[in-house]
Amino acid sequence: NPGAAPPRLPFSRVTQEDLAFFRTLLPGRTITDPDLLKSSNVDWLKTVEVCPQGGNTGLVGGSVPVFDEIILSTSLMKQVITFDNISGILTCQAGCVLENLSNYLEERDFIMPLDLGAKGSCHIGGNVSTNAGGLRLLRYGSLRGTVLGLEVVLADGRILNCLATLRKDNTGYDLKQLFIGSEGTLGVITAVSILCPRKPKAVNVAFLGCSSFQQLLETFQCCRGMLGEILSAFEFLDASCMSLLEKHLKLTNPITESPFYIVIETAGSNATHDEEKLHKFLEEVMTSSLVTDGTVATEATKIKALWSLRERVTEALTHEGYTYKYDISLPVEKIYDLVQDMRGHLGDMAKNVVGYGHVGDGNLHLNITSPSKDPALLAAIEPYVYEWTSKWKGSISAEHGLGLKKRNYIYYSKPSEAVALMGSIKAMLDPKGILNPYKTLPDNIH
Ligand code: FAD
Incomplete structure (x- = not known):
């Protein structure tokens, strides 16, 4: 099975002397108690026995050790460093939990450019290391565009301070991109600067039912055309997902049963304008029978309830x-x-x-x-x-x-020339292969 653990590479074993060294370096913060280590050694899906580690919500076995790698957790690195309320640029340590950053920004009338179901646990460093997409990508784009700077500790201990807070910076190679999405295999991200949008004044969520995927696609096309710049999310789940939400999480389907469900979010600066646009769109998709039933929320609690139908599918499946x-x-x-x-x-x-x-x-x-x-x-x-x-x-x-x-x-998904080049970059930045071994790169490249 190519997804299984490969043979252990010839790294040395952690000795009592190593532990003594870490205890001097990080007094009181070197954990060896097996009970305390349990939550760090098993990932969210509980599939790997026992690396850089953020919130450990990753879904591909990247955040947990395979053999006896040392876990380097960022969970104590949770300080906001600066926030500029003119540019909307936030600079913070890598261990800040995404939801805490969202709350911090909302108090200042801004939002994070990304949102995902694991927001209560995942760290911004983990989000950047996985180049997490999530629910707002449609509107604000990928982290490759919104992350403006990174501070990274390299495998040899050098600190790469590329923590720029500039929207434009064409001074040579954009090195931060190497660390975005490289899953801790090239360096450990310690701080992030990120461009944050203003908090929208009006948010609406529509939950709709469609009788076929073709109709769902046509609804998407219509939605893009009619909602334009205020469209911030277009998500879907099928009827089997809905049954699992009802069965395991006791969530209620707010509309009549359908083969497909859509969550549409609009976010804009003028409630009347946005509602008018949304209602015209809904009228169009209802009268043309693209959509069979639907409900709309403008109030925070109901918006949250509709979103949870999409966000909690991952959780329902685990049951x-x-x-x-x-x-x-x-x-x-x-x-x-x-x-x-x-x-x-x-x-x-x-x-x-x-x-x-x-x-x-x-x-x-x-x-x-x-x-x-x-x-x-x-x-x-x-x-x-x-x-x-x-x-x-x-x-x-x-x-x-x-x-x-x-x-x-x-x-x-990648030609062999590209994978070989990835191997060369890994060898240059981490010649001893000590950063998150057995991850990302295939077994024929170390
Ligand atoms: P971890 O799981 O701790 O680590 C993930 C990877 O990044 C590992 O390889 C780890 O070694 C590395 N890493 C972590 N921190 C650092 C660091 N500081 N420096 C270098 N490397 C580091 N993902 C999406 O993209 N979109 C979604 O919509 C989405 N929804 C989810 C919903 C649920 C309910 C769950 C459980 C997961 C979801 N995920 C989603 C997957 C996961 O939440 C993301 O991949 C998230 O970005 C991981 O962040 P984390 O802090 O938990 O990282």
Whole structure:
């Protein structure tokens, strides 16, 4: 199984002398108690035994040690360094929890340019290291655009201070990009500066039902045209996801049962203008029968309740037993074909095959559950799912990264020349291979 742990590389073992050194360097902060280490050694999906570590919410086994690597946690690095309320540029330490940063900014009339279901635990350093996408990417773009600067500790201990707070800086190579999305394999991010948008004065959320994925796509097209600059999210979940939300989390479906559900968010500066636009759009999609039923929220509690139907799908799935998770980018019109194809391909082998994700970004989360880990099921899914994705020129990791689990499948989305160049960059920045070994790069490249 190419997602399994490779043989241990010839690193030395941690000795009592090493521990004594760390105890001098970090008094009271060198943890060896197995009970206390448990939460750091097992990731959110609880799939890996026991590296840079942020909130440990990663979904690809990147944030936990494979053998006996030392965990370097950023959880005590939680200070905001500066915030400029003219430019909207925030500079903070890497261990700030995303939700705490959001709350800090909202008090100052700004928001973070990213939002995701794991916001209560994930750290901004982890978000940058995974180049997390999330729910606002459609509006504010990728972290590759909004992150303006990084401070990074390199494998040899040098501190790379690229913590610029400038929107424009074309002085040579943009080195920070190397660390965005490299999953802790090239350096440890210690501080981030990021461009934050103003807090929108008016936010509306619509939760709609569609009877086919084709109608959902047409609704998306119509939505882009009619909502234009105020559209901030267009997300979807299928009927199987809704059943799991109802069954395991006791959430209530606010509209009549449909094969597909859409969450649309608008964010703008003028409530009357935004509501007028939204209502015209809703009228259009209802009268043309693209949408079968829907509800709208403008008030914070109801907005949160509608969003939780999308945000908590990942959590609902964990109650089903074991989940095989795939995070795929495809041309948007193909994204649900993969779910349907997979249902046919797997037949009764899988308990559930569900699809949800970021329609606006062409990003499908395909999740397949079984009561427990099932090697025969896994063999039926992989490499089939990657071959399918590659055939349509998609990406086998849209936003979660490769970590331990997906590293050997990289060739389905990257040419061998590109992977070899990644290996050269790794060798230059981390010649001893000590930063997050066994992750991101395939086993034939160290
Ligand atoms: P961790 O899980 O601790 O680490 C992730 C990777 O980054 C590891 O390889 C780790 O070694 C490395 N790393 C962490 N901190 C640093 C650092 N300071 N320097 C260098 N390397 C570091 N992801 C999305 O993209 N979009 C979503 O919508 C989304 N929704 C999610 C919803 C739920 C409920 C859950 C559980 C996860 C979701 N994720 C999503 C995945 C995950 O939350 C993101 O990948 C997140 O960015 C990880 O942040 P973290 O602080 O938890 O990092």
